[in-house]
Amino acid sequence: MSAVLVVNSGSSSFKYQLHDSDTEEVLASGLVERIGPTTGAEPGGVAKHTVTSAALRRTDTPLADGPGESPALLDATYSIEGEIPDHTVGFQVMLDAFAAHGPSLENNPPIAVGHRVVHGGARFFEPTLITPLVEINIDELSVLAPLHNPANLAGIRAAKHAFPDVPHVAVFDTAFHQTLAPAAYTYAIDAALADAHRIRRYGFHGTSHKFVSEAAAAFLHRPLGELKQIVFHLGNGASAAAIDGGRSVDTSMGLTPLEGLVMGTRSGDLDPAVLLQLSRRADMSTGELDALLNKRSGLLGLAGVSDMRDIRAGVEAGDPAITLAWDVYIHRLRAYAGAYLAELGGVDVITFTAGVGENVPEVRAEALATLGFAGVEIDPDRNAARGRGIRVISTDASPVTVLVVPTNEELEIARQTLVVARP
Incomplete structure (x- = not known):
């Protein structure tokens, strides 16, 4: 199996999907949430891990129970509860879920990990290999997305700790809209002030707009x-x-x-x-x-x-x-x-x-x-x-x-x- 892991990290949760890199089938997905320290009566962390029917049909997929071959298999979902103080522990919870329920990442590690990053500013206009310098840039751009970029970066760092030997790639929500002309992205305020504070239209949902517009063209031939x-x-x-x-x-x-x-x-x-x-x-x-x-x-x-x-x-x-x-x-x-x-x-x-x-x-x-x-x-x-x-x-x-x-x-x-x- 050749697969790519996709991570969408928030401040107190992250979602993930494992895709077959050749067929594009989803093999597994999950959600790890309530990440962070808990006090008093606050509930601890919780995670859900789903192994899809596409993965269950594969004879080389280790399963917690039941046979691996059946045309009528449905997705299997497993729940995990426990303290998840930070994203690094959250990723270990995810790895444990893969190990316990499949598909096996030990036998078939992902060849790459893709990360959703909300704000790429005017610097990033395409998917980008995450290097230490890119991490610095994502962190610096947090001034434009204080609720999102720090959380995205926390997921990147935890994922790199979990998967240190594969490439990690940032895909920016803003990247698709970097083709806007100056007339479309410029706000009519003091130009020097806008430039100093990087105030302009960036646009979001770019990953979705790109996917949908290309899918529409393909559908219509x-x-x-x-x-x-x-x-x-x-x-x-x-x-x-x-x-x-x-x-x-x-x-x-x-x-x-x-x-x-x-x-x-x-x-x-x-x-x-x-x-x-x-x-x-x-x-x-x-x-x-x-x-x-x-x-x-x-x-x-x-x-x-x-x-x-x-x-x-x-x-x-x-x-x-x-x-x-x-x-x-x-x-x-x-x-x-x-x-x-x-x-x-x-x-x-x-x-x-x-x-x-x-x-x-x-x-x-x-x-x-x-x-x-x-x-x-x-x-x-x-x-x-x-x-x-x-x-x-x-x-x-x-x-x-x-x-x-x-x-x-x-x-x-x-x-x-x-x-x-x-x-």
């Missing part, structure tokens, strides 16, 4: 370089991207993931003077304003709930606050769709992805309801139909193809990791 695309990545965090010939030319998120669309708990676009007004009139501190915009705004701030299922239920029940939240959410989607249509000079493909984009047909229908003038025609039956793979939801006569494309950021990280690890 059309050259990526010939397509003008708009991609809506709609989850609890949400962003839109205008993609011309496979290159990002604009995106809704900016210096941080706060700008742009209305999200579960984030405000999205906002007049900056709102912050000045709240600081002066409500005596709110910088920390309080940060918490307001990132954790108590968006759908939650407007409606009291952030889950789109609750939003839809409230709309159907006629709740006025929730209906307003829905209207604001849709209004922002339409505004960005129109802006990107103008910027691209027309569009060939519009794609929806991530939890909301893939699973809420009302969002897709309403977001595009006013774009008939641009050649967008949604088929109601196709849009309402459930499906797991890529699917067309526009009519056969629609000049613009509208797709639902399930995103797979872990697979994209694995692919980019292998480009570096075995060029």
Whole structure:
């Protein structure tokens, strides 16, 4: 077995997936959470390790119990509990889970480890082999992503301790958007001040936007370089991207993931003077304003709930606050769709992805309801139909193809990791 391990590390948890580097099948996945010291009645660490049916079918996979060959095998999930004081211990928990339940990393160690890193600033525009200098740069860029880069770096260091003899590769959320022109990434503030503090649009969800736009082109059997695309990545965090010939030319998120669309708990676009007004009139501190915009705004701030299922239920029940939240959410989607249509000079493909984009047909229908003038025609039956793979939801006569494309950021990280690890 030749495999690549993908790690997505947060401050108190990390997710992982083991991919077959040839077939791209997921062989195992897991989540280690509640990392850190515990006090009093706080629960200790917990981990879940899943061995997929793809791995269980392989005769060389050691299993905790049961035969290794069966066409009807299902994924097997195991739970582990115990103190996990830091990421290094967390990685040992992961290694123990692989050893106990498979697939065997001792017999088949990964040939590379790929790491999601949120912010690469303007320095990193492609998957990058992690060296001590790269680690220093990731740490230094924490000033732009204080909640994310330090956690990503903790995962990198713990993973390098666990796998010291294989290449480790950083895949940056911001990298795909490094093709933005200066006109698209420059904020109209004092240029010297912006340059001194690296204030510009960077964009995020780039790994997803790259995967989805390339998957759409492959599905349609059309050259990526010939397509003008708009991609809506709609989850609890949400962003839109205008993609011309496979290159990002604009995106809704900016210096941080706060700008742009209305999200579960984030405000999205906002007049900056709102912050000045709240600081002066409500005596709110910088920390309080940060918490307001990132954790108590968006759908939650407007409606009291952030889950789109609750939003839809409230709309159907006629709740006025929730209906307003829905209207604001849709209004922002339409505004960005129109802006990107103008910027691209027309569009060939519009794609929806991530939890909301893939699973809420009302969002897709309403977001595009006013774009008939641009050649967008949604088929109601196709849009309402459930499906797991890529699917067309526009009519056969629609000049613009509208797709639902399930995103797979872990697979994209694995692919980019292998480009570096075995060029």
